[in-house]
Amino acid sequence: MKEEIHANLSVRIFTDQKCFGPGVAQLLRYVDELHSLRAAALAMSMAYSKAWTVIHNAETGLGFKLLCSVTGGKNGGGAVLTEEARKMISAYEEYCEKLHAFGDTLFEETFAFYHDLVKENNA
Amino acid sequence: MKEEIHANLSVRIFTDQKCFGPGVAQLLRYVDELHSLRAAALAMSMAYSKAWTVIHNAETGLGFKLLCSVTGGKNGGGAVLTEEARKMISAYEEYCEKLHAFGDTLFEETFAFYHDLVKENNA
Numbered sequence: 001m002k003e004e005i006h007a008n009l010s011v012r013i014f015t016d017q018k019c020f021g022p023g024v025a026q027l028l029r030y031v032d033e034l035h036s037l038r039a040a041a042l043a044m045s046m047a048y049s050k051a052w053t054v055i056h057n058a059e060t061g062l063g064f065k066l067l068c069s070v071t072g073g074k075n076g077g078g079a080v081l082t083e084e085a086r087k088m089i090s091a092y093e094e095y096c097e098k099l100h101a102f103g104d105t106l107f108e109e110t111f112a113f114y115h116d117l118v119k120e121n122n123a
Numbered sequence: 124m125k126e127e128i129h130a131n132l133s134v135r136i137f138t139d140q141k142c143f144g145p146g147v148a149q150l151l152r153y154v155d156e157l158h159s160l161r162a163a164a165l166a167m168s169m170a171y172s173k174a175w176t177v178i179h180n181a182e183t184g185l186g187f188k189l190l191c192s193v194t195g196g197k198n199g200g201g202a203v204l205t206e207e208a209r210k211m212i213s214a215y216e217e218y219c220e221k222l223h224a225f226g227d228t229l230f231e232e233t234f235a236f237y238h239d240l241v242k243e244n245n246a
Contacts (some may be wrong), residue, residue: 005138007218012131013234019128064240087236095130095233102225110218111136113210117187 005114007107011096019061024054025092028085031067035078062088128237130230134219142184147177148215151208154190158201185211 013020030040041051059066066085070078081089136143153163164174182189189208193201204212 005136005142008135008137009222010133010135012133013128014131015128063244084240087240091233091236095229098229098233099132099222099226102229103222106218106221106225110214110221113214117207117210121186 003118005111007103009096009099009103011092011099013092015061015063017057017061019058020088020092024058024066025089027051027054028066028081028089031079032081035070035080037067037079039078126241128234130226132219132222132226134215134222136215138184138186140180140184142181143211143215147181147189148212150174150177151189151204151212154202155204158193158203160190160202162201 010022012018027037027040027044027046030043031037034040034043037051037055038048041048044051046054055066062084064084065082066088067079068082070080133145135141150160150163150167150169153166154160157163157166160174160178161171164171167174169177178189185207187207188205189211190202191205193203
């Protein structure tokens, strides 16, 4: 018997197809930080073509753009998040945070028997 | 914009390694119904060797047996669930059910903006 037990929750959002999850969210956070999809892909050790497909599929599933291109400026252009992308990240993070908080308490209650089994085996 | 949006939640349980999730739970339900790991694997279109590994890894992670072999009897022996396996399935199902109920309500609140965007785009 192991002393520690916990649940890992993963949240994926669907319309008529998968459209948002931890991978898209992380990629968007990197784009926001690095102002470039290419740099964001590199930061996640992901091929640029794969990153482009991830964003494209998410946009298709959601029905709105997540990134818009900017040209020129001191950094020579790049990508920035749309307002809708910021709303999605913010809602996704809030949802995951509240779900995890509820899930942690629920887990302690529901899997209390596991700790009883540990005690019995160590008695 | 798509009219429908929802979250899919997946729950995987870890000790010092992954030890329980939807696949193990389904396999155990089939063993309980069919009294055979081989028949359960077949019902899930899974190789018997894979099913055996799934059960073995779950047992190692949890620190107790999930299946016990029975010999003889009118069905010529097979596998039955241990008491601990029944507790795990029952707790897992209860946890997932309560989490989904909470998650559905939370999703409606947190992603209300999505429906507002749909309305704006359709206005």
